[in-house]
Amino acid sequence: xxxxxxxxxxxxxxxxxxxxxxxxxxxxxxxxxxxxxxxxxxxxxxxxxxxxxxxxxxxxxxxxxxxxxxxxxxxxxxxxxxxxxxxxxxxxxxxxxxxxxxxxxxxxxxxxxxxxxxxxxxxxxxxxxxxxxxxxxxxxxxxxxxxxxxxxxxxxxxxxxxxxxxxxxxxxxxxxxxxxxxxxxxxxxxxxxxxxxxxxxxxxxxxxxxxxxxxxxxxxxxxxxxxxxx
Amino acid sequence: xxxxxxxxxxxxxxxxxxxxxxxxxxxxxxxxxxxxxxxxxxxxxxxxxxxxxxxxxxxxxxxxxxxxxxxxxxxxxxxxxxxxxxxxxxxxxxxxxxxxxxxxxxxxxxxxxxxxxxxxxxxxxxxxxxxxxxxxxxxxxxxxxxxxxxxxxxxxxxxxxxxxxxxxxxxxxxxxxxxxxxxxxxxxxxxxxxxxxxxxxxxxxxxxxxxxxxxxxxxxxxxxxxxxxx
Numbered sequence: 256x257x258x259x260x261x262x263x264x265x266x267x268x269x270x271x272x273x274x275x276x277x278x279x280x281x282x283x284x285x286x287x288x289x290x291x292x293x294x295x296x297x298x299x300x301x302x303x304x305x306x307x308x309x310x311x312x313x314x315x316x317x318x319x320x321x322x323x324x325x326x327x328x329x330x331x332x333x334x335x336x337x338x339x340x341x342x343x344x345x346x347x348x349x350x351x352x353x354x355x356x357x358x359x360x361x362x363x364x365x366x367x368x369x370x371x372x373x374x375x376x377x378x379x380x381x382x383x384x385x386x387x388x389x390x391x392x393x394x395x396x397x398x399x400x401x402x403x404x405x406x407x408x409x410x411x412x413x414x415x416x417x418x419x420x421x422x423x424x425x426x427x428x429x430x431x432x433x434x435x436x437x438x439x440x441x442x443x444x445x446x447x448x449x450x451x452x453x454x455x456x457x458x459x460x461x462x463x464x465x466x467x468x469x470x471x472x473x474x475x476x477x478x479x480x481x482x483x484x485x
Numbered sequence: 486x487x488x489x490x491x492x493x494x495x496x497x498x499x500x501x502x503x504x505x506x507x508x509x510x511x512x513x514x515x516x517x518x519x520x521x522x523x524x525x526x527x528x529x530x531x532x533x534x535x536x537x538x539x540x541x542x543x544x545x546x547x548x549x550x551x552x553x554x555x556x557x558x559x560x561x562x563x564x565x566x567x568x569x570x571x572x573x574x575x576x577x578x579x580x581x582x583x584x585x586x587x588x589x590x591x592x593x594x595x596x597x598x599x600x601x602x603x604x605x606x607x608x609x610x611x612x613x614x615x616x617x618x619x620x621x622x623x624x625x626x627x628x629x630x631x632x633x634x635x636x637x638x639x640x641x642x643x644x645x646x647x648x649x650x651x652x653x654x655x656x657x658x659x660x661x662x663x664x665x666x667x668x669x670x671x672x673x674x675x676x677x678x679x680x681x682x683x684x685x686x687x688x689x690x691x692x693x694x695x696x697x698x699x700x701x702x703x704x705x706x707x708x709x710x711x712x713x714x715x
Contacts, residue, residue, distance in 0.1 A: 387673050422692060429658060470695055473698055
């Protein structure tokens with residue numbers, strides 16, 4: 256931004272100016288995370304990107320981790336909007352539903368990264384108030400997407416819908432990590448022929464399809480173990 | 486240890502003495518990880534526990550992360566021994582096989598922790614030689630357990646055996662994390678009734694059963710989507 260605009264920005268006093276700063280900090284964190292990965296973005300880096308002092312930035316957010324948890328809230332909400340739309344438009348076969356769910360996750364790389372980092376580091380360096388707000392967002396979002404999933408696939412029991420969403424989230428976090436190895440791991444994979452490094456979207460798609468198949472079969476016979484066709 | 490023994494230990498020159506030191510460092514790291522969690526154990530903490538200077542310890546291991554990756558190699562091998570035994574002894578139903586696999590993982594808390602930490606942090610701060618050795622151990626162990634799994638459940642295709650092991654490992658890593666939340670997250674779960682914090686063994690057991698059911702059904706019809714009994 257220009258020097259004059261930057262000066263006005265730094266003098267921000269009115270509520271709407273404060274709101275602008277708040278949003279600018281989140282935008283800077285999002286931009287850096289997209290470029291360098293969430294784990295590599297520091298508070299100092301975000302402050303430099305948005306042109307503020309670290310101490311000024313900490314009037315808006317408790318910690319670096321709060322900034323990313325607030326981004327995660329937005330990502331969860333935007334994922335919910337995408338997923339409910341995709342599920343409403345999906346064909347009636349379980350495979351169509353599974354693929355719609357997979358695409359809704361795979362098209363959001365920052366969401367995938369934050370699925371991994373939220374429980375591991377982000378929730379560990381914020382106040383209980385921030386955790387409470389974050390967990391409420393996840394709760395509401397899961398309820399919304401669960402409703403859309405049940406509507407798309409009435410044969411899937413409500414508990415099984417929750418299971419599919421939660422386990423797909425864990426799988427996405429782990430597969431994202433596996434599909435984006437650090438340089439020395441990528442080098443070893445290359446030496447070994449490359450087959451050990453999964454393609455994220457393909458692996459997640461396979462996971463969601465298989466797990467949904469399992470849930471549809473298991474929910475028919477809750478206490479007697481899986482039943483087979485043959 | 487006594488002062489005399491400690492002094493002898495510090496003067497270690499012969500190969501068997503060096504081997505003793507190497508093992509003592511690993512034991513100290515294992516003990517601290519069991520008490521405090523892998524993420525909370527520092528190189529300085531390990532050095533203090535084993536009674537060595539940090540600089541002396543770094544003659545045995547490149548980094549803190551190498552110490553934990555070497556522990557992870559041992560954990561993978563010991564898991565393989567336990568899992569192959571449990572699979573050989575399991576009943577013939579898919580549910581028996583799934584439960585044997587679940588127990589083999591759930592009875593090894595350090596293994597579960599290291600499943601989470603290996604890709605996320607440990608593999609990022611070691612040389613390519615250490616990564617190469619670690620990946621070879623995982624490759625060999627997976628081949629061994631895959632063989633036992635196929636023998637226990639001949640209906641499961643070889644690729645599906647690999648899928649079950651890999652995805653169960655990712656699920657175990659994520660569920661371990663979810664089942665052991667930091668204090669402020671545990672407090673929010675308690676406010677919300679406690680149902681959001683999963684029981685590790687039960688959740689992993691359900692995951693492995695459902696995913697195995699899905700794989701058994703999917704492998705029968707690879708290209709036409711899931712088939713249903715009704």
